[in-house]
Amino acid sequence: MARVDIIMPQMGESIAEGTLSRWLKKVGDEVKRDEPIFEISTDKVDAEIPASAAGVLAEILVKEGETVAVQTVVARLETEKGATVPAQAASPSPAAPQREATPAATPARTQTPAPAIAASRSVNGNSFEDRVRSKSSPLVRKIAAEHGLNISAMQGTGVAGRVTKRDIVGFIDSGAKTTGAPGVRAGGGGGGHALPMPEPWAGDVVEPMSKMRALISEHMVASRHTSAHVTSFIEIDFTRVARIRAKKRAEFEAATGQKLTYMPFIIKAVTQGLREFPVMNSSVAGTNVIYRKQINIGIAVALEWGLIVPVIRHADDLSLSGITRALNDLAARARAKKLSPEEVQEGTFTITNPGVFGSLMGTPIINQPQVAIMGVGAIEKRPKVLPGSDGEDTIAIRTCAYFSISFDHRVIDGAVADQFLAFVKKTIETFPETGL
DSSP states (O other): OEEEEEEOOOOSTTOOEEEEEEESSOTTOEEOTTOEEEEEEOSSOEEEEEBSSOEEEEEEOSOTTOEEETTOEEEEEEEOTTOOOOSOOBOOSSOOOOOTTOGGGSOOOOOOOOOSOEEOOOOOSOSHHHHHHTTOOHHHHHHHHHTTOOGGGEEOSSGGGOOOHHHHHHHHHHTOOOTTOOOBOTTSOBSSOOOOOOOOOTTOOOOOOOHHHHHHHHHHHHHHHHSOEEEEEEEEEOHHHHHHHHHHHHHHHHHHSOOOOSHHHHHHHHHHHHHHOGGGGEEEETTEEEEOSSOOEEEOEEETTEEEOOEETTGGGSOHHHHHHHHHHHHHHHHTTOOOGGGGSOOSEEEEOGGGGTOOOOOOOOOTTOSEEEEEOOOEEEEEEEEOTTSOEEEEEEEEEEEEEEEETTTOOHHHHHHHHHHHHHHHHTOOGGGO
């Protein structure tokens, strides 16, 4: 018999740690090769991690809810003699790409106690170290929030300067202060004045946020503090698309095996709009604007336990049927926790669809580091006033929806955002029947 280490995998090049959210097997259980053995949560994705060897789960070294550095041994499998595999006995499928010699890929090592955390000099937050430093564990972030500390302004003893629990407790005990560290708002996130933490009242129920919910909270607050949010709205007439869909639906579904919804038409129009208005497909890097050549559309998918945004890569190169296949596949695998890290990364523009729940319109928060996000309201029949052929106005029943675009006013002017919306509107309202 031989024992194989199961490690915490690196779910993306900038990820330094992961939270083991749930064990799917217990000690003594038989494990098949490629069978999911535990679930993890990172700031990018929730995923089931399969074993790459068959055997019996002999030891569990990391408990549910614990956050550990990548490459940490979380369990051990007992396998048949000669069945030993490399240390990465559990890895996402397909495996996340590993870069050689990156700090996050280095096994955790014992570190000698360091002096109290020193406030770091001002940084732009774009380096690998800066990104990792802000990805401290939920417990460390909770302690920082309770004491009004800004982790990004600290230099810790963890991987790439990441602040550990020992670091922040020692820092607090020392009575020191971080230079220029902004206060922390109640509920998470930096910036502004510190607010008192609310206290539970008699009869209240207190539940800790899930890993995904805590990360969503952080990302939303950070986005509001990063981008100058402005939202515009427009109403789009889907009557023509509705007729095309009704006419071609059975034929399309028989040929592709895919259900034809309104969303592929919307994605197709958006990709064309991004080609016409490239600043809508950009990112801000300090005082520079990065115009993305790739058009990778993120689609927000609501889950029972949170929200995830899988990405349709090179969406502008896909036909309507290709978009439909990619959309349905990503949504299904997102709900089944089968997405790989790459499939939720490198989006350049995001679409969210609260209309499926009946919402008429909304003001979505930008998905950083993008500069715009589109909201799709409920597509429904409405009475509309239309000009008649004889010059008289008439009332007709039309299939319509309100669209919103939240954009970063640092780089996008209102006129450009409105022109983009108008382009999407015209494209949908004049969609060619041969576009299928």
